[in-house]
Amino acid sequence: MILIFGVIIMSWRQAPQTRDSDYDELIGQQVKIFVTECLKKTTEDGIEYISLRGGYYDVPALNSEFMSRPISVHWHYTENHAPSTEVMEAELSKYITDNINDCIGDFQTFTDSGYKIDSGVLLAEPMITEDSVIVDTYFPLDIDRQGVLTKQDKFFVEVPSYIMKQHTIAEAILQEHQEFQNSIPVSYLIMDAREKGYRYDILHGSNDTVLYSIIFEDELIHDYSFAARYDW
Secondary structure (H helix, E strand, O other): OHHHHHHHHHHHHHOOOOOOHHHHHHHHHHHHHHHHHHHHHHHHHHHHHHHOOOOOOOOOOOEEEEOOEEEEEEEEOOEEOOOOHHHHHHHHHHHHHHHOHHHHHHHHHHHOOOEEEEEOOOEEEEEEOOOEEEEEEEEEEEEEEOOEEEEEEEEEEEEEOOHHHHHHHHHHHHHHHHHOOOOOOHHHHHHHHHHHOOEEEEEEOOOOEEEEEEEOOOOOOOOEEEEEEOOO
């Protein structure tokens, strides 16, 4: 956050200090850039967070703990409980709303530099696509710097992500469970992973529960994990 703000302040100091419409616009742009960077970082963190918990921010009661982390149980004996894409988008929205201020910090760094910023309620609307997550955000800001008043309210980021592909793979694995309800579909996983270019991990837990992880070999992409509970 400090690095982001430092770059912004440097660009502001280098700009002509004239009180015209261009200056007013520049004041607003400093804040817009800062919020956009925080939105991007929070979205990236949120994608990782929900990916490691079966698509959830608020993990449902039907979960199993692996490595001190609750994981949503997508397959429960004979039933599919996986979240839809729409549910995952809503969960990511909640994560962004709850956590973006960890980056923004109540605009304290701007306040220390003579800004007064009043913010309204943030509304983030993520859309999960095939290879990215797009987030349109409404966040009304009234910005005052030395009597120069400006407003900002619309922010947009697009973050590369395979969460849609991973979720689709997980759905296909669960579809295999419809036919073989009480077993790990190892043969299917081997063939599907080879065909689609991913790696999978399987970890046995307590209470006949198994953790599945869908992994693409890309340092920017996070594992997607979910659990299955069997009647063994």
